[in-house]
Amino acid sequence: MNTIGYRPTGPRELVRAVDRVSFIYLERTVVNRDSNAITATDERGTVHIPAASVGALLLGPGTTITHQAITLMADSGSTVVWVGERGVRYYAHGSSLARSARMLEAQATAVTNRQARLRVARAMYAMRFPGEDVSRMAMQQLRGREGARVRRVYRDHAERTGLEWTRRNYNPEDWDAGDPVNQALSAANSALYGAVHAVIVALGCSPALGFIHTGHSRSFVYDVADLYKAELTIPIAFDVAAEQEGDIGPLTRRAVRDALHDGKLLERCARDIRTLLLPDEDPSTDEITSGQDFDDVALWDEYVVTVRGGVAYGDAS
Known part of the structure; x- marks a missing residue:
């Protein structure tokens, strides 16, 4: 896939976290991509899974995943975690579900x-x-x-x-x-x-x-x-x-x-x-569960905490 000029999917285009399957666990399968779905193939056949509907994909023992599948999961705002049998061990992970820090x-x-x-x-x-x-x-x-x-x-x-x-x-x-x-x-x-x-x-x-x-x-x-x-x-x-x-x-x-x-x-x-x-925050304001857009980049300031990013500050002359 040509990634030059590629525009990743924006937060408002993604399926909200509360509307997704929390996680899907796979083992002893080959995970690939077919259009906007990931496919899981084993000796029983192939299953298509809409990538945008998955919160986290847990890859257990014996799993092989292609570059194309990983690219689609990342673009869909889904995280991929490499785990032990049924998720009882953690080995590595891809991008976080969080869209803010x-x-x-x-x-x-x-x-x-x-x-x-x-x-x-x-x-x-x-x-x-x-x-x-x-x-x-x-x-x-x-x-x-x-x-x-x-x-x-x-x-x-x-x-x-x-x-x-x-x-x-x-x-x-x-x-x-x-x-x-x-x-x-x-x-x-x-x-x-x-x-x-x-x-x-x-x-x-x-x-x-x-x-x-x-x-x-x-x-x-x-x-x-x-x-x-x-x-x-x-x-x-x-x-x-x-x-x-x-x-x-x-x-x-x-x-x-x-x-x-x-x-x-x-x-x-x-x-x-x-x-x-975050003991003082309303849980409904959490972007992980509410699906709100927190994909903004700000700049730190020693007086007002943050200021807008993407702005040319200073004297234009």
Whole structure:
């Protein structure tokens, strides 16, 4: 395709995000392009999918995609994410669903301001301690409360399943060194990290700018994933370890996959991130869900924040 003079589709021409299928998962297929549709071909035949109706295309194991298909998805305002089986791992992604930098700017602003960062960190802990007032707690106090809560969760599930539990202990370099529960916890958390990572990049946020975790390229991934471990990955890990009916790794990942789907965690995760970063905004103003046009480019100004872009400033003479 000749790209010289090519005009990409404008935001107002695109299908609104709320009118799209949230995501389509494909595996062991060849993805190509046929006019304004992408095609998915496997041994059963070929399926045509209107590209403009897809919010995110998740490419699982055994998938091959052509340059033409990627070009069409990008022009349609759809993101493409390369994932593990049923989306439980994140590998890479294409363009974000976001058409503005509002979420990323809010994240960067909050993480670089001590009080704003503390506000977000407290809000994250408040999600884990429903009904408790954490508004005056320091980070050291919050870490202590969280540590005690997690130890209690481990102990409760050990008693429920009849498993012996000492402590969280794993070596990333030696999977087999861990006991069945620790192996299952590692597999479950890895799957959760992949799903959360995919949501973060789809929203246009940075996986690296964390509020509780810091200094790692996935700090924000670990922050957000910690919101769901007590209700999701920990009970699944103990259940899988108690059953001992096969290879713990694959069994755990499939269990997490099913729980993510049944609990609509991707939707919940996106909503939680937006609430944390933009707590004072009406959700209906979000361009990701409302389809509003935020494709404007502005210029930064030290006095009035932004001024119009695309304007020749200065003395024309």
